[in-house]
Amino acid sequence: MRLLIIEDEKGLAQEIKHFLEKEQYKCDLAFTGNEASELIGINPYDFILLDIGLPDRNGLDLIKEIHEFNAEAYIIIITARGELTDKVNGFNLGADDYLPKPFSLIELHLRIQAITRRKFGHNQNAIVFGKFTIDTQARMLNYEKNLIDLTKKEYDLLSYLVLNKNRVLDRMQLTEHIWGDFYEDDYDSNYIDVHIKNIRKKLQKYDDSAWIKTLRGIGYRFEI
Amino acid sequence: MILPKTKLKNQLAFINALSKVLIVLLLVFTLPWLVSRISIDQTDDKLIENLDDVFVLIDSLGVDAFFDSDSDFKAFGSYNILKEEFISIEKFDSDSLINFINYSQRIIEDELVDYRVLSYSFEIDKEYYIIEIGKSISTILHFEKQLKRWAFLFMIILLAITVIVEISVIQYMLRPLDLIVSKLKSTSNPSSFSFKKVKTNTSDFKYLEETLHSLMHKIQESFNNEREYIGNVSHELLTPVSIIKSKLDNIIMEGKLNEQDMLKVFESKKTLGRLTKMIRTLLTLSRIENEEYILKDEIDAVQTIKSVVEELEDRIGAKLLNIKIDFKEPHILLKGNQELFFNMVYNLLNNAIKYTHKGHIAVESKVTNGVPEIVISDTGEGIDSNLLPYIFSRFRSFKTGKDSFGLGLALAKKIADYHKIEVKVISEVGKGSKFTLVFPDN
Numbered sequence: 001m002r003l004l005i006i007e008d009e010k011g012l013a014q015e016i017k018h019f020l021e022k023e024q025y026k027c028d029l030a031f032t033g034n035e036a037s038e039l040i041g042i043n044p045y046d047f048i049l050l051d052i053g054l055p056d057r058n059g060l061d062l063i064k065e066i067h068e069f070n071a072e073a074y075i076i077i078i079t080a081r082g083e084l085t086d087k088v089n090g091f092n093l094g095a096d097d098y099l100p101k102p103f104s105l106i107e108l109h110l111r112i113q114a115i116t117r118r119k120f121g122h123n124q125n126a127i128v129f130g131k132f133t134i135d136t137q138a139r140m141l142n143y144e145k146n147l148i149d150l151t152k153k154e155y156d157l158l159s160y161l162v163l164n165k166n167r168v169l170d171r172m173q174l175t176e177h178i179w180g181d182f183y184e185d186d187y188d189s190n191y192i193d194v195h196i197k198n199i200r201k202k203l204q205k206y207d208d209s210a211w212i213k214t215l216r217g218i219g220y221r222f223e224i
Numbered sequence: 225m226i227l228p229k230t231k232l233k234n235q236l237a238f239i240n241a242l243s244k245v246l247i248v249l250l251l252v253f254t255l256p257w258l259v260s261r262i263s264i265d266q267t268d269d270k271l272i273e274n275l276d277d278v279f280v281l282i283d284s285l286g287v288d289a290f291f292d293s294d295s296d297f298k299a300f301g302s303y304n305i306l307k308e309e310f311i312s313i314e315k316f317d318s319d320s321l322i323n324f325i326n327y328s329q330r331i332i333e334d335e336l337v338d339y340r341v342l343s344y345s346f347e348i349d350k351e352y353y354i355i356e357i358g359k360s361i362s363t364i365l366h367f368e369k370q371l372k373r374w375a376f377l378f379m380i381i382l383l384a385i386t387v388i389v390e391i392s393v394i395q396y397m398l399r400p401l402d403l404i405v406s407k408l409k410s411t412s413n414p415s416s417f418s419f420k421k422v423k424t425n426t427s428d429f430k431y432l433e434e435t436l437h438s439l440m441h442k443i444q445e446s447f448n449n450e451r452e453y454i455g456n457v458s459h460e461l462l463t464p465v466s467i468i469k470s471k472l473d474n475i476i477m478e479g480k481l482n483e484q485d486m487l488k489v490f491e492s493k494k495t496l497g498r499l500t501k502m503i504r505t506l507l508t509l510s511r512i513e514n515e516e517y518i519l520k521d522e523i524d525a526v527q528t529i530k531s532v533v534e535e536l537e538d539r540i541g542a543k544l545l546n547i548k549i550d551f552k553e554p555h556i557l558l559k560g561n562q563e564l565f566f567n568m569v570y571n572l573l574n575n576a577i578k579y580t581h582k583g584h585i586a587v588e589s590k591v592t593n594g595v596p597e598i599v600i601s602d603t604g605e606g607i608d609s610n611l612l613p614y615i616f617s618r619f620r621s622f623k624t625g626k627d628s629f630g631l632g633l634a635l636a637k638k639i640a641d642y643h644k645i646e647v648k649v650i651s652e653v654g655k656g657s658k659f660t661l662v663f664p665d666n
Contacts, residue, residue, distance in 0.1 A: 009463050015470035019477075053459045080462035102466035102500055105473040153538060167477050170490050172497050179535075194542045215483065218476075218490045 033057020143206040161222035170219035260368040271342040316352040400424035525556040546584035568639035580604030601658040607651040
């Protein structure tokens with residue numbers, strides 16, 4: 001997977017690169033619109049992360065250029081809110097996804113994975129742990145042939161943990177993921193814990209393994 | 225000024241009509257009097273002329289020529305057939321000299337007639353005589369009566385015609401002003417102002433319109449600057465936040481830190497999260513103030529509340545609270561912005577959950593006196609009546625409690641205002657709060 005990160009804020013661009021390279025992506029950086037324009041013309045990319053608030057170029061023009069020279073690339077727009085109005089949202093600009101700043105790197109990774117799964121067809125829609133299968137298309141969890149009844153939030157939480165297996169997900173990342181824009185900043189409240197407790201109960205009916213490890217005060221880690 | 229809250233053209237028409245009525249009343253009462261006064265003066269002049277004529281006769285013929293010489297009774301009288309005039313000369317018992325004109329009623333051939341009578345006494349050969357010359361004024365009195373009646377009618381007609389004509393002239397002349405006013409009325413937002421020129425030759429209106437246009441241009445410009453500014457501020461603030469957040473994400477995920485350090489990093493992330501939420505809410509507030517959100521979605525308020533309740537059900541459950549739902553009105557429809565409306569209801573309900581520790585949250589939809597309402601009540605902490613007026617202010621912090629009301633309620637109120645929804649709050653410390661959303665009646 002080859003990625004181009006177009007972001008004028010070097011600190012942020014490097015941080016994204018650092019994270020994604022660990023996830024085995026090959027990343028190029030462009031700090032200006034002109035640099036980006038050059039790279040788009042030369043290299044084929046699978047993903048392009050585009051901050052549309054660039055100082056030297058209009059982000060919308062860059063999208064046109066990407067469509068022209070790098071038609072295969074998936075575009076994820078990253079932007080500070082308020083730059084886009086109701087009338088123009090990320091999607092009708094011709095982007096595949098849209099992330100408002102500040103976003104969590106895990107969330108970014110998840111979006112990339114989701115697009116990748118869409119791109120490579122249905123086989124990738126199943127995530128397996130033990131004898132459990134998560135069908136990301138149908139949003140369902142099965143144990144062998146048994147459907148396990150999860151609420152929407154429980155499903156979101158579990159699939160998020162599984163997709164980021166063996167990695168600490170803090171309460172903030174979990175909260176922001178399941179409540180989206182409407183997350184509350186009371187990350188210490190026990191809403192997440194209640195959900196995790198319920199998920200554990202439902203999994204334990206079939207399999208006694210301690211899939212979800214608690215990091216006190218911080219968050220959870222799905223271990224496999 | 226004269227009539228409160230009335231259009232200029234109506235005021236002008238009113239003043240115009242009023243002054244005309246005054247003039248007409250004045251004329252109706254003074255004109256007949258004036259006319260009769262003039263006629264009487266003329267009659268008097270005529271009487272004096274006639275007296276002179278009589279004296280010419282007396283001088284040439286002598287006074288005795290007028291009297292019947294056979295009779296002892298020295299008197300002469302004559303009147304014409306129509307009794308318009310009479311003259312009488314007789315001996316006068318008094319030796320005083322009189323000379324005056326006055327009104328007098330005389331009976332001539334059994335008929336009472338109104339006369340203007342000149343009485344004049346004179347002396348010849350030690351004998352005193354009196355001459356009375358009378359002219360009937362019944363025609364004058366009749367004319368005066370008629371004049372009173374007809375003048376009144378005529379004036380009313382004249383009044384009506386002139387008032388109608390003048391009102392239409394005023395209407396026509398003030399039409400540009402009307403157009404300018406209606407242009408302003410239809411402008412809810414400077415950006416929707418129409419710069420189409422109103423046709424007028426009146427320099428005042430031209431000046432007024434030109435000034436308005438140039439002011440509107442300036443407002444639009446600063447409006448756009450403001451919008452750009454908000455965009456820039458959000459970029460400038462959120463980008464650094466984003467950098468810190470990514471760095472902290474990387475530190476935690478690498479998992480190299482011990483648990484204690486990890487907690488510290490997580491604490492920093494939480495603080496950053498609060499900051500982010502605050503910036504975003506402030507941005508939303510500014511964007512609402514700038515009317516950047518378009519109110520074009522067909523919203524079913526009850527449906528939206530249902531989905532908010534669904535969204536928050538786990539929080540209600542986690543706090544072991546009950547939720548009571550009573551949708552007496554199954555649909556409350558309005559035009560607005562779905563995202564904002566959801567946000568408002570979410571904030572209100574979330575707030576209720578946050579400050580309620582036992583008991584229940586109740587959500588109700590109903591119609592009171594034809595006006596749709598949504599009531600969100602709780603059995604929570606309640607709000608002190610002293611603080612009640614400030615709960616919608618931004619960043620108002622109170623020493624009494626652990627929390628300020630923060631931005632959630634300020635945002636909810638701002639969104640309600642934007643949708644012309646009234647928010648009523650009743651609260652009692654220790655018993656709970658009740659927020660009522662009163663929807664615009666359409």
